[in-house]
Amino acid sequence: MGTNNTNPIWRWSGSGKAELLTKGGTATYEPTAAKCLEWYDNYLICANVLESTTRYTNKFCWSAVNAPSDWSASTYILIGSAVDPIVAMVKFQKSIVVLKEHSVWKVVWDNTITVPTFVPYLINPKVGCAAQATVAVTDNQIIWLSHDGVYTYDGRGTDEESVAKISYQLEAEAWNTNWHTTRKDYAHAVYYRHRDQYRLFITEGSTQETAKQNLTYYAYHTQLNAWTKGTTNANASAIIDVGTRQYLMVGDYAGQINRLDYFDTTTGAYVDDDNSVKIDADWYTKDYTMGSPGLEKAWNDLTMIINSTSEAQTLTVTQYVNYGDYSKQGIVSMQEDAGKVGSFIIGTSKLGGGTTVQESVLLAGESKVIRFRFRNNNLGEYFSIIGFTVTWEPAAHF
Secondary structure (H helix, E strand, O other): OEOOOOOOOEEOOOOOOOEEOOOOOOOOOOOOEEEEEEEEOOEEEEEEEEEOOEEEEEEEEEOEOOEOOOOOOOOEEEOOOOOOOEEEEEEEOOEEEEEEOOOEEEEEEEOOOOOOEEEEEEEEOOOOOOOHHHOEEOOOOEEEEOOOOEEEEOOOOOOHHHEEEOOOOOOOHHHHOOEOHHHHHHOEEEEEHHHOEEEEEEOEOHHHHHHOOOOEEEEEEOOOOEEEEEEOOOOEEEEEEEOOEEEEEEEOOOOOEEEOEEEEOOOOEEEEOOOOOOOOEEEEOOOEOOOOOOOOEEEEEEEEEEEEOOOOOEEEEEEEEOOOEEEEEEEEEOOOOOOEEOOEEEOOEEEOOEEEEEEEEEOOOEEOOEEEEEEEOOOOOOEEEEEEEEEEEEOOOO
């Protein structure tokens, strides 16, 4: 089934040509067009519906069972207010999650009442969806772009706290200054299962806005709760299954389709291939209080165990204190040397197909809270932080 929100809904059987969806059987009603489609328990569901020339932005209607051409004018519900239009909906677990422009809802089929029907429940009245194509489903959550960042919902919660913001780790300027809402409808995202990434392609900064192009992506690593940032030209994205592997494909503004990664048979890892454009790979840690949230601390140094490509030159480490204030930046080498880490020799032992090194940077200042950003922007290089330690002492006060 397919829709473009303007023309009649179409369907394809898997062979031959696609055809328009038309009334069949005893149908007394037919949606002219719809912004959202979903197939749930043998019902075809339409939301944000156009009927003739009238748009019903909060309408949620469904076909007869196993009959997508058979509709009734009475099988529908209205979800919230029409001034808060439905932007997206997705089947998740045993419900339909409906994302409106300024709220989140969950719709379930209730067969315990006299006339079984779909019933909507308001989950969060404060968080909405900024772009339909940014909604992606992972193994255990839904992720999407809202008006002030990226949010997630696990499908089980029934109150507004169950909708959580996950982009708080990014610098505020990435959303408040550089992301322009004039192109929010053009943002799109995919869930890249083999790399466990939610990858969001957006327009960021005045240059990209003037060019009317998505040239930036943010990748959220769901298990690590960490972000990386990159640059690529993408006005559309998709995940393609090839045997047991997945490939991330994008369409650029020159009309070409590009694969953004390849499988390295030597290292056994997926490697970003961004068409010779540098990647700013960032990883932000969480905020650390070192078990003493009320204590002012004097920071000494940060020691890291780093796994990287043998060609990788440097890693930029940025220190932040007190929930975001910039404090200090240092650069360390990621090249092989003759040093030792624990019981194995760098340059001989390999973890994940890369070279393992230990490096330290001096820290600065005093604060109650600290976090770090690790960055490398060299073409064809990647890194991972296996572990790190921080030394500090209570700040002296006289």
